[in-house]
Amino acid sequence: MCGFILAYIDPGVGSMILQGALAGLFALAFFYSRIKNWVLGLFRKPQDHKDD
Amino acid sequence: MTEFRQDPGSFRDPGGHVFWLNGLPYRSVTAVGRDDMELLRQSGLADELSAGGQLVPFSTDGAMPDGAMRLKLSPLPWISYPYEWCFEQLQDAATLTIDVMLAALAKGMMLKDASAFNVAWRGGRPVFLDHGSFTRYVAGRPWPAYRQFCEHFLAPLAVISRNDALLGMISRCFLDGLPLDLASQLLPWSSWLRPSLLIHIHLHAKMQRRFADSTRKSGGKSATMSINSLRAMLANLRAGVSAMRSPLPQSAWHDYYHDTNYNDQAFADKHRLVAKACGELAATARVIDLGANNGEFSRVAAEHAALVVAADMDHGAVAGLYRSIRGQADSRIYPLVQNLDNPTPGLGLFNTERQPFLERCRGDLAMGLALIHHLRIGSNWSLAHIVRLFAQCADSAIVEFVPKDDGQVQRLLRSRPDICPDWTLEQVCQAFAQSFSQCHVENIVESKRSIIFLKK
CATH class of the missing domain: 3.40.50.150 (Vaccinia Virus protein VP39)
Known part of the structure; x- marks a missing residue:
């Protein structure tokens, strides 16, 4: 069964459409933060390993 | 003699209800909610959240006379309501709700509601108490509790933060959450410059008005959102909540x-x-x-x-x-x-x-x-x-x-x-x-x- 059938609150048509409309913007934010972390990781000093 | 009492605040969800037996809290899980409850337990999400103090611990405790599953819940020392919390308490309850939602997504689940009444307190830490809120995540679908989160948490916090701490009392009048169009009116123009408030309150209120009389099904296929977008939106909501500050004046009493x-x-x-x-x-x-x-x-x-x-x-x-x-x-x-x-x-x-x-x-x-x-x-x-x-x-x-x-x-x-x-x-x-x-x-x-x- 789909979760939406079980939801007992009204999600609101406008709220769902807003999320759909902004999905691209949030996807961009997601990948931007990933790329930013990757780039920052390149300049970050590697941490000392304490394997012993 | 066994004393049974249905919790008067737990009646909306067809998936189960909270009741009290000899003063101790239990939850029944009906056939409607059984699959979700099994997933909550078997995915390890319940154990993970309980161990982290984010979810009220529970154990299965046989069956109800009508065949429903029975859960025994760990009792909470004290119940208070969102309109009795200070700004920081509401803020921490909001953050917990987002954190629980993110943890659920990682296990293929999500929260189907995001009411502030789903949060209680164990000492100085908020704890999520509604085990019936978890449901299976359907890939590509937006978050059905998005509107409720904004009305129960983001809007009251923003209105309080931009006006006066006394407005915490406003939640008493709006048990289903502060209507977003009202919140949008109560916020100053400068709130339009803050992206999280612009999107989640002002644009959100406009969208609700725009589609208020729509015959479109909200769960229809027209609105889609990838899990990465959903995670980014949750991160944005969380950052928006954390960035807000209490407007506390110099009160006559705290000193x-x-x-x-x-x-x-x-x-x-x-x-x-x-x-x-x-x-x-x-x-x-x-x-x-x-x-x-x-x-x-x-x-x-x-x-x-x-x-x-x-x-x-x-x-x-x-x-x-x-x-x-x-x-x-x-x-x-x-x-x-x-x-x-x-x-x-x-x-x-x-x-x-x-x-x-x-x-x-x-x-x-x-x-x-x-x-x-x-x-x-x-x-x-x-x-x-x-x-x-x-x-x-x-x-x-x-x-x-x-x-x-x-x-x-x-x-x-x-x-x-x-x-x-x-x-x-x-x-x-x-x-x-x-x-x-x-x-x-x-x-x-x-x-x-x-x-x-x-x-x-």
């Missing part, structure tokens, strides 16, 4: 103990007297501290009792106390905002869905320190009203008597005629004797004040 007639010796003696009364309590005792201010004496009580409800009408004082215990799951102090002139009534369906404050605040000892002169002189309560308050809270009480020649009472009488001829220690004790059989008075050294010890 009370540095601005009173006590010198160091009197203050230490008052501590001693309070500790003496609390020292007689059993380790399991509950203390109701009315007019707790910043919790100075709630802390003394917490050294002896299992639970201290610290109620005060001043948001600044309650926020100060909450900050001092924030994050401490083992704290025994439960701060809440409460105006005794107008305590939280029964609210919701038939006025029984959310319990009145005075029905919940039953304990072994009631404390009213530097309080009752405000009730009698400041708010015109009769002595009988004051006695009734303490007598219905507990079988024992300690109250502080502040005489008319004390600076604090002088301040109260500065701009009003003295219409309280009965405000003498003798008459106050006589009034308490109507409900308490033992009444013992000790003076606070280096002060004109006294502590009255009462027992039924």
Whole structure:
């Protein structure tokens, strides 16, 4: 069964459409933060390993 | 005899209900909610959240007579409601809701609702209590609880943050959440410049208005959102919540103990007297501290009792106390905002869905320190009203008597005629004797004040 059938609150048509409309913007934010972390990781000093 | 009671606040979800058996909380899980409950348990999400203190622990406990699954829930020491929390408490409850949602997504689940009433407190830490909120995540679908999260958390926080802490009370009027179009109107124009408020409140309100009469199905295929977009939106909501600051003004109360007639010796003696009364309590005792201010004496009580409800009408004082215990799951102090002139009534369906404050605040000892002169002189309560308050809270009480020649009472009488001829220690004790059989008075050294010890 789909979760939406079980939801007992009204999600609101406008709220769902807003999320759909902004999905691209949030996807961009997601990948931007990933790329930013990757780039920052390149300049970050590697941490000392304490394997012993 | 077995005592069964359906929880009056748990009736909306067809997937299950909370009920009480001999004073202990249980949840029934119907056939509608069984798959989700199995997934919650088998995915490891329940164990992970419970171990992290984010979810009320539970165990399966057989079946109901109608075949529904029965869960035994770990009892919570005290239930309070969002309209009784200070700004920071609502903020932490919002953050917890997002964190629980993110943890659920990682296990292929999500929250199907995001009500502020799904959060309770274990000491200074919020804990999620609605096990029926978890459901299977359907890839590509937006979050059905998005609107509810914005109405229950983001909108009230934004309105309070941009106006006044007193607006925390607005949640009393809107149990289903603050309508976004109203929140949008209450916010100043500068809030349009903050991306999280622009999107989640102002644009959100406009979208709701735009599609209010739409016949489109909200769960239709037109709106899609990838899981990465959903995660980014949740991160944005979380950042928006965390960035908000309480608008606390310099209140008259949060600095009370540095601005009173006590010198160091009197203050230490008052501590001693309070500790003496609390020292007689059993380790399991509950203390109701009315007019707790910043919790100075709630802390003394917490050294002896299992639970201290610290109620005060001043948001600044309650926020100060909450900050001092924030994050401490083992704290025994439960701060809440409460105006005794107008305590939280029964609210919701038939006025029984959310319990009145005075029905919940039953304990072994009631404390009213530097309080009752405000009730009698400041708010015109009769002595009988004051006695009734303490007598219905507990079988024992300690109250502080502040005489008319004390600076604090002088301040109260500065701009009003003295219409309280009965405000003498003798008459106050006589009034308490109507409900308490033992009444013992000790003076606070280096002060004109006294502590009255009462027992039924």
